Amino acid sequence: MSQPKTLFDKLWDAHVVKTSEGYPDVVYIDRHFIHEVTSPQAFDGLRKRGIKLFNPARTTATPDHNVPTKDQHLPIKEALSRHQVETLRKNTAEFGVTMYDLGHPYQGIVHIIGPELGLTLPGMTIVCGDSHTSTHGAFGSIAFGIGTSEVEQVLATQCILQYRPKTMRIEINGTLGKGVVSKDIILYIIAKISASGATGYFVEYAGEAIRSLSMEARMTICNMSIEMGARGGLIAPDETTFNYIKGRKFAPQGAAFDSIVEEWRQLKTDDDAKYDHVLTYDAADIAPMITYGTNPGMGIKVTDRIPTIAELNDISEQNSFTKSLEYMGLEPGSQLLGKSVDYVFIGSCTNARIEDLRLVASIVKGKKKAAGVEVWVVPGSKQVEEQARKEGLHTIFEEAGFELREPGCSACLGMNEDKIPAGKYCISTSNRNFEGRQGPKSRTFLASPLSAAAAAITGKVTDVRELV
Known part of the structure; x- marks a missing residue:
């Protein structure tokens, strides 16, 4: 009989292309998000080496960090911001990457457009040159931020070199009080364990209070996993997840959706699976x-x-x-x-x-x-x-x-x-x-x-x- 596994270990093992003792694993990446800040040097690296993108269809771009939030129909005033956004336009056009530019109905913060467009799905590995990529883990996916050299690695090979992190389970049981929302849950946890308390871990959030949350609230919690030093955070998918995804622009449709939901239902931690560390909190103790x-x-x-x-x-x-x-x-x-x-x-x-x-x-x-x-x-x-x-x-x-x-x-x-x-x-x-x-x-x-x-x-x- 096979060893019981955590959800994280199941997802990681399903994406390991190659493993060697003493070396990082070669991990396949399903979805790569890019923005204007951490991608220019990566594209330059490809250009210098004469390399094309391994799979342009698995990369999605949008400007978000440097963009003004007023008069987006006008040219960007700040010279550096304007240059970065124009460089993203040039790079995505040259390398055949889909970009949702300013004014496009799908433009927005990269970690918000992925889920709302149905590009973020359970069971995936997801990366972006941005630490808050952990947001996407709310869907039962392994999602984490990467550095610019790693952005180039993924563009060139659709894979990344990574050491397997340790696993942590944080369970919140009970019912949340009046005026307490998901942001309070994650700020409470970080205050309890410190800004470095989860360093080296991938965190799975569980328990009654987590299950009761909407997808948007779950994204807030996974988003701030980084603020306690974690590599990322994830929540096992359930009916709340499937209902959120259904009908989204790039999500599977019709019979294909019904079929894949049956696969997604299997994405959960086995009974008796062991984590490297477990923490439990009472929802009733959490305040604004x-x-x-x-x-x-x-x-x-x-x-x-x-x-x-x-x-x-x-x-x-x-x-x-x-x-x-x-x-x-x-x-x-x-x-x-x-x-x-x-x-x-x-x-x-x-x-x-x-x-x-x-x-x-x-x-x-x-x-x-x-x-x-x-x-x-x-x-x-x-x-x-x-x-x-x-x-x-x-x-x-x-x-x-x-x-x-x-x-x-x-x-x-x-x-x-x-x-x-x-x-x-x-x-x-x-x-x-x-x-x-x-x-x-x-x-x-x-x-x-x-x-x-x-x-x-x-x-x-x-x-x-x-x-x-």
Whole structure:
């Protein structure tokens, strides 16, 4: 009888082309996503060596990091951003890669368009020159970010050299409380195990609370696996997954869909399969979360106070903790609740899907933003933007004084025009709060779309449970 296997091990073994003791495995890649930032050098490498793409049909491109989120019909103003997007256009045309350019109805953040177009499917191996490729693992696939030299490797061979990671299971059992959403779950886990607590692991999320989540909520959790050091995260596919995929543009259709669903149903961890590490949490203990520092592990329940140096678990953290609070202009032992904010950013590959925008609208409908707070709502794709308009969400946002922009990575990272000014506080639904991540000397609090919406209305860090 064969050894019981985890879902990760089943998927990995099914994609290993060659294995040799002491060397990385040669792993076949089903789907390769590219954008304008990490692909230019890879295409240059192919050009210099006179190599064509091994399989252009398995690569999909879209610009997202450097694009403006206003006036996308006009030429890009920033010279570097314009050059990067134009280079992507040139490279994809020359090498025969499908690209969804600015203005195309399928354009958007790469990790949002893959699932919504049905390009991301259970059982796949998926890579992109972007750490948050882990998002796609929500479909029961092995998805991870790669470096530029590896982008070239995949373009040339449709394979990649990788050492097999260890496996971790994180189980969340029970029922989530009022005002608690998937972003709170992942911020809670990272706060518990730290920003390096899953280094070297591929994480499978399981348990009753995970199964109860929509696909969009599951994507948020897998997206931020990277923020605890993991190689990636995945969730076994189920009826929720299959219902989400059915009818998507590039997903199998009709009888082919019904047939492949039967295969997808087998994609689960065997009983008695062993993980290298297992963690279990109670959903009832999870509250609306917020970060206070400059890494995603520095998070607390919104009603808690920032720890003091004496309360740190690890003495080696003291210097970085002190430096982080100085950067953020915060005091150890103080509360964030009631802290004034200047900007609210709702967007990024973590939280810019239609469900995220609906959550925000549910809080702000009929209300106005606080004076002095600037609020940007940036949909993750043209399809999300169109759906938001179709549902009248744009009217709710406009009446509240929020600015609904066009799709892109926007203020998640300071690579485009959407930067938070120096010294200003921003509540952000994005995934990282590093120094200068949202612009030089900007200060970021990570939170859920619900908590961000509450701050936009009140002008300060707020426990959203008081508003729902």
